[in-house]
Amino acid sequence: MAMTDRPVIEVAGLQMSYGSTAVLRGVELRVDAGEVVVLLGPNGAGKTTSIEILEGFRAASAGSVRVLGADPLTAGEAWRARVGVVLQSWRDHARWRVRELLVHLGEFYRPFSTPQRPRPWDADELLARVGLADKASRQIMGLSGGERRRLDVAVGLVGRPELLFLDEPTAGFDPQARRDFHDLIRSLADAEVTILFTTHDLDEAERLADRILVLAGGRIIADASPDSLRRQVGSTTEVRWARDGLTHVHSTETPADFLREVLNAPGGPVTDLEVRRASLEDAYLSLVHRLEAASPEADTEAAVRDFIGSATASRHEEG
Amino acid sequence: MGITGGIARSALRQARIELRVQWMSWTALGWLVFPAIGLVVLFFLRDQDVMGSQVTLAQIGIPGLLAMNLVSTGVMGVGGQLQTERDDGTLLRAKAIPHGMQTHLLANVLVFTATALIPVIIMVIAASFMVDGITPRDPVAWLRFAGVAVLGLFATLPIGALLGALMRSPVVLGISSLFLYGAMAISGIFYPLGALPGWLQWVGQVLPTYWLGIGLRSALLPPEAVLLELGGSWRVGPMIIVLGAWALLGLTLAPAALRRMARKQSGSQVAAARDRVMSRGY
Structure with a gap:
């Protein structure tokens, strides 16, 4: 994959609390241009919160966040045009036609077109790419769940983003839809898109990720390629x-x-x-279990520190 | 062309599609059924005079129906729409694209202007065949009618936006609609304000519904109908001032409320709304 040393996401000391509940307690992460990075973690670990902070949809309690060189909260419209967000749509635009919505949303990106990145992505080409070409004139409410998610992905891509966020993109997919989605994501690597997504599907993470981040206990407790993560935890x-x-x-x-x-x-x-x-799943479960076993609360800090020491070392040896 | 031109064009395109979608569905029929029933009822009251005057109940009632339609679309329609869009992810989608939120809100203003005015125009034309003395007599009266309707929308749309942005649950919005209908009842739009107790007349005269009503009557009814009004005058100056003041108040407060709503919109919020609808059904 076309990796460079240009950081697309740089996060340091990120903290987030709701009332007295701390969800993120000092997240550090860096994503370079061209990487496909997967964020794993148990439910309630703060994956969605983290992604929403990076998308600029939510203010962090403390810490520094740079995405494409700017603070997402105050970055403005030109920045917004460079970022793609794949939302879990539900019933919005139900009576619009598939192609109509894609063309309409694409037009917002036209003023931000550059010679290197002509914007928007041609709607018909994009629909073909996500496998919805034959559904172009359907009403969106007539799509199946999987088709609807593929449309969500197309909407996230229509502005030819440099950075794409996906929060549990394959939740509710059948195996075929999942396979198609994986092919799509892999093919995007040529389109010079940096991708950060969350999932609960370890198999999916292993197939797609250049690098896996495990978020638990409010910190990134592991940061490594799927291979080295598996090797180091479950040998x-x-x-x-x-x-x-x-x-x-x-x-x-x-x-x-x-x-x-x-x-x-x-x-x-x-x-x-x-x-x-030992599979990646074994490795992941063992990581999370060891962390949880190290709690009660008071000990979480130590457990997290311990993990960060052991688990992140291999990222750099991977190169 | 510039950014502003781009926003305007996108908003127009969105409004065009939304209007097509809305008016080509059963929803549109719903918007026309209630006014149609109102017109039929008033048709049978076309010989019933009001307080011994030359003016019939039908003549008073038709501008009242128009005012009610404008206000309920402007307030409840817009409020309900914003709430729906916040829950179903439409606003989040708008937030995720450049200039999306401004464009989306502008498109909503266009959509609701059309959605409020289309039934009103249909009703005025339909009523002209059914009841005498409720059609603007000359181009000036038509202009006055259009001006009052648009001013009335400016006074009510921002209130709807404010409610939609601030009220979390559809239940609260539903309760506030009761207040709206209460306000209409004391606004003299279906029967002269003079028939109400004195203190209620004062309350009624603060509300935009009263002034929208008198403005529409002044444009639609024959000159002698003015005798039924308080002080025997159409009070055009005060009407413009009061409706203008409501519009100004709304346009001052609504953008801040909308910005706050937009800022707080997130995927978690949409997910929570989805869970709520899945479990409770609303």
């Missing part, structure tokens, strides 16, 4: 086999050696052999 491999009608399961740090032992051991033939590396 064990699970071996499952059957012999003489008995099923065995064993976890090991050295799967090759262990397998050799199993196969050389006396007895009947080995059947149903399965070797499974």
Whole structure:
């Protein structure tokens, strides 16, 4: 992917409280141009809050936030034109036609067109790209849930954004719609879009992300590529086999050696052999569980600090 | 062309699409049914005189119907629309695009101007075939009619925007509509204000509905109908001043309320509204 050292998002010491409840307690993050970054975290960890602060829809309690070189809250319309937001639409513009809405919203970006980035994105081309070409003249209320979300993505892209935010873009997708959406996001890398999105789908995060951030306890507790996140947290491999009608399961740090032992051991033939590396999901769950086990509240701070120490180191070694 | 031109063109395009969508649906029929019923009722009262005068109940009632239509569209229509758009994510979408919010609000003003005026024009034309002495007599009277209607909208649209921006729940907005109909009842738009107790007359004369009513009567009714008015005068000067003052007050307060509403609009708010509708049904 076309990564550069140009920071698109820079956040330092970000805090957010609602009344006396602290949701974000000092978030640090940086996203460079061209990256696809996924924000993971348990429910209520503040993912949506963080995204809304970056989008300029919400004021932070404290900390510094720079997105495309400006403070999102005060950045103005030219900045807004460079940012795409994929909203979870519900029933707005129900009676508008699909193409009509896209053309209408696209026109807002025309004054911000540049030779490098002609704006807006042509509506028909965009509809074809999200797979809605044959629905162009449908009323929006006639779309299925998945089609509607693809339209949401098209609306987020119509201004040819440099930075695209998506909050749980595939919630409620069926497997085919999810697959199509993944292809779409991967193809956007050529369009020089930096992407930050949240999801609960670990498999999705692994497929799409250059980098994964885990938000828990009000901090970023892990910041690494999917591979290194998996390696550093769950280095064990699970071996499952059957012999003489008995099923065995064993976890090991050295799967090759262990397998050799199993196969050389006396007895009947080995059947149903399965070797499974710890998945990203295992890694993620173990991270979050360890953090939660380290609480009660008083200890959260220490647990978070501990994690930041162990989990972020690998990001830089990845390069 | 510049930014302002772009905003105006986008707002016009949006208003055109919205109006097409609204008027090509059953909703539009709903807006016409109530005025139609009102006209039919008044048609049967066309021989009933008011307080022994030459003026019939139908002649008084038709400007009243027009005033009621303008005010309820201007206040409840706009208020309800803003609330709906805040809940369903329309405003959030507007906020996510450059100049989106200004354009969207401008488009709403255009849409509601048309939505309020279209039934009024249809009613005036329909009534001219049904009842005598309620049609503007000359071009000047037509101009006066148009001027009063537009001034009345300017006085009421911002109030609707203010309510829609400030009131969180549809229930609260519904309750405030009761006050609106109460206000109409003491505004002399269906029966001369002189028939009310003295103190209520004073209250009535503060409200924009009274002045919109007298303004419309002055444009539609024959000259002798003026005898039914307080002081036997159409009071054109005071009408312009009071409606203008309401418009000024609204236009001063509404933008701040709308800005606050826009600032607070977020995805979480839309999600909360969606959950509320899913669980409670409204």
